[in-house]
Amino acid sequence: MLLNALLLALREIRRNLMRSFLTVLGIVIGVAAVITMVTLGNGATQMVANQIASLGSNLLMVMPGQRLGPGRDSAGAPKFKSADVEAIQQQINGLKVVAPVVGSSVTLVAGTQNWSSTVNGTTNDYLIAGNWKLAAGRLFSDDEERAGKAVCIIGNTVKRELFGNQSPLGNSIRVKTFDCEVIGLLAAKGQGGMGQDQDDTALMPLRTVQRRLTGTLDIGMIMVSLKDTTDSAGVMTQLRSLLRERRKLADNVDDNFNVMDTKQIAETLSGTIGTMTALLGAVAAVSLLVGGIGIMNIMLVSVTERTREIGIRLAIGALENEVLLQFLIEAVVLSAFGGLVGVALAFVACLGLSSLMHMPFLFNPGINLTAFGFSAAIGVLFGYVPARRAAQLDPIAALRHE
Amino acid sequence: MAVAELGAPLIELRAITKTYGEGQAAFQALRGVDLQIAQGEFVAVMGPSGSGKSTAMNLLGCLDTPTTGEYLFRGIHVEQLDRNQRALLRRNCLGFVFQGFNLLARTSAQENVELPLLYRGEAADVRHAQARAALDKVGLAGWEHHTPAELSGGQQQRVAIARAIVTNPLVLLADEPTGNLDSKRSHEIMELLSRLNGEQDITVIMVTHEPDMAAYARRIVHFVDGLVASDERPGATEACC
Numbered sequence: 001m002l003l004n005a006l007l008l009a010l011r012e013i014r015r016n017l018m019r020s021f022l023t024v025l026g027i028v029i030g031v032a033a034v035i036t037m038v039t040l041g042n043g044a045t046q047m048v049a050n051q052i053a054s055l056g057s058n059l060l061m062v063m064p065g066q067r068l069g070p071g072r073d074s075a076g077a078p079k080f081k082s083a084d085v086e087a088i089q090q091q092i093n094g095l096k097v098v099a100p101v102v103g104s105s106v107t108l109v110a111g112t113q114n115w116s117s118t119v120n121g122t123t124n125d126y127l128i129a130g131n132w133k134l135a136a137g138r139l140f141s142d143d144e145e146r147a148g149k150a151v152c153i154i155g156n157t158v159k160r161e162l163f164g165n166q167s168p169l170g171n172s173i174r175v176k177t178f179d180c181e182v183i184g185l186l187a188a189k190g191q192g193g194m195g196q197d198q199d200d201t202a203l204m205p206l207r208t209v210q211r212r213l214t215g216t217l218d219i220g221m222i223m224v225s226l227k228d229t230t231d232s233a234g235v236m237t238q239l240r241s242l243l244r245e246r247r248k249l250a251d252n253v254d255d256n257f258n259v260m261d262t263k264q265i266a267e268t269l270s271g272t273i274g275t276m277t278a279l280l281g282a283v284a285a286v287s288l289l290v291g292g293i294g295i296m297n298i299m300l301v302s303v304t305e306r307t308r309e310i311g312i313r314l315a316i317g318a319l320e321n322e323v324l325l326q327f328l329i330e331a332v333v334l335s336a337f338g339g340l341v342g343v344a345l346a347f348v349a350c351l352g353l354s355s356l357m358h359m360p361f362l363f364n365p366g367i368n369l370t371a372f373g374f375s376a377a378i379g380v381l382f383g384y385v386p387a388r389r390a391a392q393l394d395p396i397a398a399l400r401h402e
Numbered sequence: 403m404a405v406a407e408l409g410a411p412l413i414e415l416r417a418i419t420k421t422y423g424e425g426q427a428a429f430q431a432l433r434g435v436d437l438q439i440a441q442g443e444f445v446a447v448m449g450p451s452g453s454g455k456s457t458a459m460n461l462l463g464c465l466d467t468p469t470t471g472e473y474l475f476r477g478i479h480v481e482q483l484d485r486n487q488r489a490l491l492r493r494n495c496l497g498f499v500f501q502g503f504n505l506l507a508r509t510s511a512q513e514n515v516e517l518p519l520l521y522r523g524e525a526a527d528v529r530h531a532q533a534r535a536a537l538d539k540v541g542l543a544g545w546e547h548h549t550p551a552e553l554s555g556g557q558q559q560r561v562a563i564a565r566a567i568v569t570n571p572l573v574l575l576a577d578e579p580t581g582n583l584d585s586k587r588s589h590e591i592m593e594l595l596s597r598l599n600g601e602q603d604i605t606v607i608m609v610t611h612e613p614d615m616a617a618y619a620r621r622i623v624h625f626v627d628g629l630v631a632s633d634e635r636p637g638a639t640e641a642c643c
């Protein structure tokens with residue numbers, strides 16, 4: 001009986017190729033769309049998470065100026081001085097390191113190559129705070145930091161642009177009016193959370209940049225790295241009251257500096273990505289639903305013809321169960337086939353798109369199963385239910401169906 | 403008497419009524435039909451259009467259920483059987499030729515004829531051979547692979563006949579089996595039915611409008627307005643007068 005039904009079902013699929021094809025197509029599109037969107041969404045979330053982790057965890061960035069974002073008013077706000085850095089180091093508990101940073105955009109020249117980049121004057125603590133590793137060479141010595149010697153540690157992009165594949169160590173780079181010896185190379189980090197190239201940087205001792213590039217003792221930003229166990233909210237309040245006190249701000253005056261928490265940024269960003277993924281998922285669910293309705297339509301349109309077919313089969317001696325089994329197998333075969341093609345298509349699409357968008361490809365078995373299961377269920381349901389209704393009619397009633 | 407020797411009735415209808423629709427729109431197509439048909443009979447059912455011939459045939463073929471009354475098939479109360487039991491009765495004992503053919507679309511003549519054998523669980527080679535033989539009997543050798551859309555009305559009718567006789571049923575029910583055929587083909591089909599009736603003892607019940615065709619039968623039942631108006635046995639009458 002099962003064999004007979006299978007034979008009949010396959011014959012019926014072959015006989016109605018167009019109908020079978022449309023049914024399968026509906027399922028393929030629904031399944032592939034959902035899987036692709038959700039998988040890509042997951043990939044994007046993972047990518048952002050990776051980038052944020054590379055920023056350094058538990059990091060506070062203190063900058064002069066009132067607020068973040070474009071057009072922020074930093075001109076009027078007083079800069080930080082080394083004394084601020086020391087005060088933070090001494091008066092706030094639970095910190096790993098505090099690193100002052102002075103940035104300056106300059107053109108770096110080595111031999112015939114030149115490259116515009118950002119030079120950051122800082123201390124060795126910058127590497128700890130920013131989660132950097134040395135790929136080669138060494139850190140600044142105490143002597144170099146104190147005296148403001150012309151030495152630098154360069155990022156991977158700078159190395160690539162100025163020295164190609166050669167080792168930069170021991171070579172010198174011309175920065176404005178002075179030559180600077182390369183003593184270290186930072187391990188590459190890749191793109192940052194906002195898409196900028198984090199490796200396009202060079203580090204020099206704080207004093208070197210202040211004396212030779214900016215010409216002031218100002219500090220542009222203070223990076224405060226917390227111990228893993230430290231509560232960032234608590235430190236943030238302490239930091240604010242310390243800095244307000246040092247800057248002699250009255251109670252009714254707004255902060256003229258601000259503190260950014262990378263953890264907060266991470267949470268905000270992954271929240272945003274999460275929303276995006278949910279949105280994509282919803283779009284995909286709609287497409288799955290549309291696919292489902294397509295399947296439903298095809299099935300329902302063919303009901304008249306199929307009801308007659310069922311009537312004929314019943315009239316010449318088929319049992320209700322035999323007819324139903326045939327229709328069930330037909331629906332299962334079409335739905336499962338469509339589902340599998342959809343899963344395969346989604347796999348290829350995800351692989352292609354995620355490499356195109358430089359995202360990690362995270363195969364998500366859950367969504368594959370869900371999409372497959374859902375579409376298969378729709379296919380089976382709408383293939384089977386009308387058939388069941390028809391098979392419960394008297395043969396003559398099924399034959400008369402219009 | 404020859405008829406009496408045929409034995410106890412194979413089929414017995416007792417006060418069968420069939421009402422279509424409900425309430426105001428209700429229409430009584432059969433209004434109390436009593437009929438006995440014995441094993442091996444060849445019965446022609448005649449009567450004006452709308453007199454309930456097809457309705458009665460559908461009931462006899464277990465394709466439909468009567469509104470009231472009793473239908474005994476070999477002493478079994480068919481009206482008390484469930485759907486599956488009636489399906490098994492159709493499968494194992496009955497062959498039905500529909501007035502409107504009712505062939506499966508986009509399906510070759512061969513496959514259409516094989517279908518009843520498939521549900522009987524016959525092996526593939528048996529199915530092929532028997533279907534071919536049945537198509538041959540109705541004069542459709544060489545047309546096995548044509549689908550209904552590629553066949554004329556008369557050819558479709560003959561495929562439907564082949565499908566009904568392929569299982570060598572106990573009872574062959576044919577609703578106007580020659581309705582779409584020219585007189586030569588009609589006589590061929592009637593001879594085939596006579597042969598099946600005579601040689602294989604298949605009980606044949608056939609609806610027809612043509613007295614020529616009815617002449618092949620040994621008994622003619624006339625329907626008028628949902629009732630059996632007359633029930634003649636031309637042969638028997640001749641014998642006694």
Ligand SMILES: Nc1ncnc2c1ncn2[C@@H]1O[C@H](COP(=O)(O)OP(=O)(O)OP(=O)(O)O)[C@@H](O)[C@H]1O
Pocket residue numbers: 400422423429430431449450451452453454455456457458501
């Ligand atoms: N499904 C149905 N619903 C309502 N009325 C029906 C139905 N089937 C048949 N009838 C009515 O029952 C009556 C008998 O129909 P039936 O088909 O048995 O006639 P018939 O004797 O076979 O006629 P014909 O010689 O034209 O085939 C007709 O008046 C018809 O209108």
Ligand SMILES: [Mg+2]
Pocket residue numbers: 455456457501577
């Ligand atoms: Mg009729």
